[in-house]
Amino acid sequence: MPACGGDLKRYMMQPLTNRAKVLDLKPLNFMERLYLPNIMNGMWITLRHIFKKKATIQYPEEKRPFSPVFRGLHVLNRDEEGRERCTACGLCAVACPAEAITMEAAERMKGEEHLYREEKYAARYEINMLRCIFCGLCEEACPKDAIYLSETFAPANFTRKGFIYGKPDLLIPDPKNEPGDFSLAKGQIEDRKEKVRKDVTA
Ligand code: SF4
Ligand code: SF4
Numbered sequence: 001m002p003a004c005g006g007d008l009k010r011y012m013m014q015p016l017t018n019r020a021k022v023l024d025l026k027p028l029n030f031m032e033r034l035y036l037p038n039i040m041n042g043m044w045i046t047l048r049h050i051f052k053k054k055a056t057i058q059y060p061e062e063k064r065p066f067s068p069v070f071r072g073l074h075v076l077n078r079d080e081e082g083r084e085r086c087t088a089c090g091l092c093a094v095a096c097p098a099e100a101i102t103m104e105a106a107e108r109m110k111g112e113e114h115l116y117r118e119e120k121y122a123a124r125y126e127i128n129m130l131r132c133i134f135c136g137l138c139e140e141a142c143p144k145d146a147i148y149l150s151e152t153f154a155p156a157n158f159t160r161k162g163f164i165y166g167k168p169d170l171l172i173p174d175p176k177n178e179p180g181d182f183s184l185a186k187g188q189i190e191d192r193k194e195k196v197r198k199d200v201t202a
Contacts, residue, residue: 068195071134071149074127076170077189079117082182084171085146086125087118095141100131118144125170129154129163139196148192 031037057064066072077085088105106123108116115121139148157163172185 066151069199070151071136072152073129073150073154073165074132074138074170075148075150075172075185075189076125076167077146077148078172078174078182080175081114082174082176083113083115083117084121085117085144086122087120087144087146088122088125089120089143091141091143092138092147095137096132097135097137098131098133100128100133101138102126102128122167125167127165127170129165130160136196139192148189150188150192 079085088103090103090105093099093101093103102124103122103126104124105120108119108121134149136149154163154165172189173181175182
């Protein structure tokens with residue numbers, strides 16, 4: 001049965017903004033039918049924009065500076081001897097509101113003192129970057145100076161699995177193998193610590 005006028009009114013959607021324009025359906029005059037003035041007007045607008053400062057940049061060659069409060073991908077810290085600082089206490093996972101962190105703890109064996117700083121370590125440590133909201137609560141919760149957020153964002157990937165970062169993706173370089181990269185990563189962690197400290201005391 002066709003809906004009556006009252007029903008139609010009830011089902012009509014309300015506009016979301018007040019920017020709706022009423023269409024003027026009167027016939028075009030001679031100048032409007034020429035179209036030339038409107039084409040010239042459009043070209044003038046284009047020409048004006050050519051000389052304006054561009055809003056776009058040539059990424060990835062050019063990069064915008066991050067905001068001082070930017071929080072990107074996580075890194076797992078090592079001590080000066082290259083030992084993993086994480087002791088798998090689980091506080092970061094408990095603090096995480098997105099339940100993005102998964103870990104499995106293991107006991108350090110005799111002869112592994114050069115690998116792990118504490119008697120317990122994370123045999124598996126994973127962060128699901130698709131769940132993470134980059135709030136930084138994990139780094140605030142960590143009592144072992146073991147996890148920080150960096151100024152890098154997750155690159156695109158074709159699979160969901162590619163966004164689950166394990167220890168090899170998260171750990172900073174080992175000073176025994178890559179001393180230069182280790183120093184660089186440590187410097188970035190120190191910068192991050194300073195920013196967090198300022199953030200907390202502000
Ligand atoms: S940044 Fe926030 S959401 Fe992401 S892993 Fe850490 S606590 Fe979880
Ligand atoms: S990163 Fe820090 S808070 Fe998380 S398990 Fe390791 S030591 Fe604990």
